[in-house]
Amino acid sequence: MSEEGKHANAGRSGLQRLVQAVSNQIARHSSSLLLFMVFCVVVAVGAFMIGDLHTATVQVQRMYAGSVQGLRQIGELQYEAQETRRSTLYALTTNDSNLQVEYADQSRGADRLVTDGIAQYLIGARMPREVEVGRRLQQDWAAYLKVRDEVLASILEGSTKEAVDLDLSGGVPSFDRVRQDLEEVKRLYDEQASEQLTVVDASSRRSVLRLVGVLCFTLLFASASVWAIQRSKMLSALKLAKMQMDFVASVSHELRTPLAVICASAQNIADGVVDEKEQLAKYGSVIRHHSRQLTELVNQILLFASTHEGRNRYVLRPLQASAIIESVLTNTRELAEEAGFVVEQNIEPDLPPVMGDFSAVCQCLQNLVLNAVKYGGSHPSIAIRAFRGKAEGQHPAEVRISVEDHGIGIDSAELQQIFEPFYRSPVVTAAQIHGTGLGLPLAKGIAEAMGGRISVVSKVGVGSRFTLHLPAGQTVESEKAALHRVAQL
Amino acid sequence: MHRLLGMLTMVGAAVLLLEVSPGAARGGPPPASTTAAEQNLAIIVNQANAVDDISLKELRMVFLGERSHWPNGRRITLVMMDPGLAERKAVLRDICRMNENEFSRHFLQGLFTGEVFVSPKTLSSATGVRKFVFNVPGAIGYVRASDVDATVKVIRVNGHGVDDPDYPLRIEARASK
Numbered sequence: 001m002s003e004e005g006k007h008a009n010a011g012r013s014g015l016q017r018l019v020q021a022v023s024n025q026i027a028r029h030s031s032s033l034l035l036f037m038v039f040c041v042v043v044a045v046g047a048f049m050i051g052d053l054h055t056a057t058v059q060v061q062r063m064y065a066g067s068v069q070g071l072r073q074i075g076e077l078q079y080e081a082q083e084t085r086r087s088t089l090y091a092l093t094t095n096d097s098n099l100q101v102e103y104a105d106q107s108r109g110a111d112r113l114v115t116d117g118i119a120q121y122l123i124g125a126r127m128p129r130e131v132e133v134g135r136r137l138q139q140d141w142a143a144y145l146k147v148r149d150e151v152l153a154s155i156l157e158g159s160t161k162e163a164v165d166l167d168l169s170g171g172v173p174s175f176d177r178v179r180q181d182l183e184e185v186k187r188l189y190d191e192q193a194s195e196q197l198t199v200v201d202a203s204s205r206r207s208v209l210r211l212v213g214v215l216c217f218t219l220l221f222a223s224a225s226v227w228a229i230q231r232s233k234m235l236s237a238l239k240l241a242k243m244q245m246d247f248v249a250s251v252s253h254e255l256r257t258p259l260a261v262i263c264a265s266a267q268n269i270a271d272g273v274v275d276e277k278e279q280l281a282k283y284g285s286v287i288r289h290h291s292r293q294l295t296e297l298v299n300q301i302l303l304f305a306s307t308h309e310g311r312n313r314y315v316l317r318p319l320q321a322s323a324i325i326e327s328v329l330t331n332t333r334e335l336a337e338e339a340g341f342v343v344e345q346n347i348e349p350d351l352p353p354v355m356g357d358f359s360a361v362c363q364c365l366q367n368l369v370l371n372a373v374k375y376g377g378s379h380p381s382i383a384i385r386a387f388r389g390k391a392e393g394q395h396p397a398e399v400r401i402s403v404e405d406h407g408i409g410i411d412s413a414e415l416q417q418i419f420e421p422f423y424r425s426p427v428v429t430a431a432q433i434h435g436t437g438l439g440l441p442l443a444k445g446i447a448e449a450m451g452g453r454i455s456v457v458s459k460v461g462v463g464s465r466f467t468l469h470l471p472a473g474q475t476v477e478s479e480k481a482a483l484h485r486v487a488q489l
Numbered sequence: 490m491h492r493l494l495g496m497l498t499m500v501g502a503a504v505l506l507l508e509v510s511p512g513a514a515r516g517g518p519p520p521a522s523t524t525a526a527e528q529n530l531a532i533i534v535n536q537a538n539a540v541d542d543i544s545l546k547e548l549r550m551v552f553l554g555e556r557s558h559w560p561n562g563r564r565i566t567l568v569m570m571d572p573g574l575a576e577r578k579a580v581l582r583d584i585c586r587m588n589e590n591e592f593s594r595h596f597l598q599g600l601f602t603g604e605v606f607v608s609p610k611t612l613s614s615a616t617g618v619r620k621f622v623f624n625v626p627g628a629i630g631y632v633r634a635s636d637v638d639a640t641v642k643v644i645r646v647n648g649h650g651v652d653d654p655d656y657p658l659r660i661e662a663r664a665s666k
Binding site: 097098101104105149152153156157158 | 564566568608610611612613614617620621624625626627628
């Protein structure tokens with residue numbers, strides 16, 4: 001394979017790992033993520049709809065304030081203008097000076113309203129055409145008022161004919177101009193109202209379309225979310241079922257092999273095939289070895305079950321790391337030697353004691369050592385180190401015991417999964433390395449039950465280092481706190 | 490007999506009271522005060538009228554209809570108040586120097602002979618007079634000094650303002666508000 005091909009394969013492999021890691025994270029928190037996304041979408045849709053409704057309301061308000069109200073004001077102006085003229089003409093119908101003065105007064109009252117209305121219109125006028133019409137109306141109204149004053153004066157003086165002549169020659173044409181101006185203003189308002197109505201109509205249609213679109217989207221999104229959540233649950237259930245089936249198969253296999261050996265040995269002895277003392281001793285040794293193996297397996301399963309259900313109650317006391325390591329090495333020496341492993345130990349001097357249950361800590365560490373033997377690959381060496389760990393963040397001062405091998409290593413995408421019960425890496429399954437998938441979950445459960453934890457650093461093809469972190473038991477207070485924590489568990 | 494005499498005395502007193510207080514008889518508000526200035530009779534013209542001062546003689550000609558136009562050419566319109574009112578009595582006494590009958594006869598005769606050019610308009614209240622003068626550029630009328638407002642213009646008579654002690658036109662105290 002060329003260099004470029006290798007690089008491309010490496011890139012693809014990295015990308016696949018990344019995608020797998022992301023997929024794992026999504027699968028782990030799928031329900032929460034989807035619910036959060038649905039919540040975000042609903043909030044965004046709500047905000048969008050509120051904004052849209054607000055815009056529509058503002059447009060309607062503008063239409064009312066700008067056009068409908070304007071039309072009403074123009075209607076009032078038209079009425080008052082007519083009233084101005086009507087009152088003037090009423091004054092012509094009587095010779096009573098008192099009544100004539102009253103009519104003149106009414107006419108002036110009405111004309112003031114019109115003058116004010118026109119001024120208001122001009123203040124509110126924005127478009128050039130509005131301003132032009134407003135100014136023309138103002139001029140024409142002033143011209144009419146000038147004639148009206150002359151007419152009123154003539155009426156009050158008693159010169160009825162002169163008043164009529166003045167009104168016909170000047171009043172009627174100027175008032176017609178005013179009426180036309182007012183009609184034009186009204187037409188402008190009508191046009192504006194029509195335009196605004198078109199805008200509001202379009203906005204309303206747009207809002208409805210958006211609403212339908214957004215509702216459809218929300219419905220689809222919610223359906224997709226529900227489907228995804230259901231699928232995620234189903235996949236989880238299938239995965240769990242598969243792991244359980246694998247576990248059953250694995251346990252059956254683990255049970256069957258020693259049982260077959262024991263049965264065969266017992267059959268040979270029963271059939272009298274073996275009668276010499278040395279041979280009998282050898283057969284007895286084989287039966288004992290496999291019986292112990294079976295017992296260990298059954299114990300591990302029971303221990304996991306009890307740890308998982310929280311039935312274990314550990315008695316914590318200060319322990320020396322050297323004693324723990326010594327015990328573990330004694331228990332695993334035979335197995336390690338059979339597999340040809342060399343175990344190197346390095347214990348930092350003056351280590352403080354750790355708080356823990358001796359047999360539980362030994363069991364935990366033993367699982368790590370057995371894993372190191374099982375997955376140690378072609379480099380049969382294991383290093384066990386005990387050293388002081390500094391307090392980090394929420395973790396208090398601690399003692400760390402690490403077990404390091406130079407075996408097949410673990411893919412970074414699997415580092416979280418290896419602590420899940422019944423999980424077995426496809427790599428080790430393919431390599432026909434037998435196991436139950438309970439060793440690491442069991443070790444993790446024990447460590448956490450004692451206020452500790454397990455961390456792992458691994459690289460494929462290089463090896464793995466599992467570290468057991470246990471709280472240091474230096475002070476009485478920390479001892480009490482650990483006891484309290486365990487009591488709570 | 491004594492009872493009849495008493496009733497006549499009461500009727501006479503009531504008539505006297507009506508004459509003294511025409512405003513009260515018409516149901517108007519009671520006077521706020523009766524200072525000397527309020528008893529003066531103000532001659533009012535339209536705000537557009539350029540005349541500021543007029544002699545008593547000219548005023549007499551105007552009020553008797555013997556003068557038809559102002560110096561600016563505008564026709565004079567004379568505004569009088571209803572007969573019996575104190576303001577009218579003061580005008581007849583101090584300006585026209587006539588009683589009601591002589592005044593009426595003067596205008597009837599003058600209009601018939603053509604010596605009088607304008608017939609006076611008659612209004613029933615000071616407010617009416619003010620509004621009339623406000624509406625008609627050539628109008629001239631009269632109101633109490635206290636009834637004057639910014640819609641009309643008060644002109645001086647014989648060079649005296651309405652507040653001057655020597656102002657010649659006064660309403661009789663017994664006929665004042």
